[in-house]
Amino acid sequence: MIVLVDCNNFYASCERLFRPELQGRPVVVLSNNDGCVIARSNEAKALGIQMGAPAFMMEAFMLNHKVAVFSSNYTLYGSLSNRVMNMLKGFVQAVEVYSIDEAFLDVSGLINQNMFELAVKIREAVTYDVGIPVSIGIAPTKTLAKMANRYAKKECKESGVYVAEEQSQINQLLEYTSVGDVWGIGGQFNKKLMLNNVFTAADFVKMSEEWVRKNMTVVGLRMLNELKGISCIDWDDMPAPKKEICTAKSFGKLLSTKEDIREPLANYTNICAVKLRKQKSCAGVVHVFIQTNTHRTQDKQYFRSATVRLEVATCSSSELIKAAMKGLDIIYKPGYNFKKIGVILFDLIPENNIQMGLFDKADRERDKKLMRTFDKINERFGKNMVKYAAQGYNKQWKLRQEKLSPCYTTDIAQVLIIQDKNV
DNA sequence: TCTGGGGTCCTAGGACCC
């Protein structure tokens, strides 16, 4: 059996944890740049606020309904996520952290344990010790556990737990779930399935393997088997190093000159480089792309990308920034209002595995030491305590984050202070 | 004024090799 624990309305719950006066009130969290809604409390959902709704179109409505609005604060959410995951690790032998707000638990070692009772115990512990509400689904495969979790969230509000152990319980889940809500079926597959009169997961299970293979590739076949109770998605509690590392963000305002764009590009490349060094890899390819704002129909549109291959794979910020700038030179075109730039590092290999170039002039040992010191200082004294000149001070491109909450759990200066009114 | 960001896996098709 596989257990899936999923935090309810995670970002909204994190914000509310430190603002108890928001209990029972609608809360939403916005995407980067305060662009659109990416998390909603139950009260906000009840008001009809949609996932992905543009914030600027909702402003008056949210004001009228006294919705508490927050910019996203990933430092806070990451820290609370760690607390939840650490709690879970105390209950079972292995935890696979699947995303910032969900984890699969391996309960194969717990024989004769009543699954429902275990789940209730976990849920109470997380609620009490961390303060984040969770739902728990239990079933024979990961895909079914996801479905059980969704069912628990919607239909078992009291316990927050659903166990699908017997075939009859699984059948109930299959009947209940629309095929588009099955893990792995997105908009495109859903459309195709509906055209073939497949509306629920139960309908899907009846489809032939040939049809699924032909129309949905081996990915579909895997889902089909998972729904039939045959595990096809491996257990993975030691995530492999990333195969690509990407940083791409919209600017706080539109930029057009190459000088202005160089700054965010250098910063995003450096963010990638820090992540790269953290997983002890080097990158062989730097890919840069730039784009205008597709929503501004009055503007000329432009999208272009370029790939720069490095002679020797590297994790040095300075070399990667240089390569990214080379990419920008290739794709930049004056006369456009640019909205976003992004860097992707490809061909990642372990750092101790790099192929030296025959004519390589760089002093790689010295670079390595420099980067180690660079990362240490920034880890200890805060992001960008030391940085490259190319990263600049202009900050015109900075994200809009007008409603950012404090980093209650990671910055000593921002910890909540509780006052006693009588003192 | 204002519409997210960071990933993975799979397939098709071209280039190239013997």
Place this chain on the structure above:
DNA sequence: TCTGGGGTCCTAGGACCC
């Protein structure tokens, strides 16, 4: 009716996830 065939590697693009 026919144009060799099979394998590998690379890239671009689609689909999906949270």
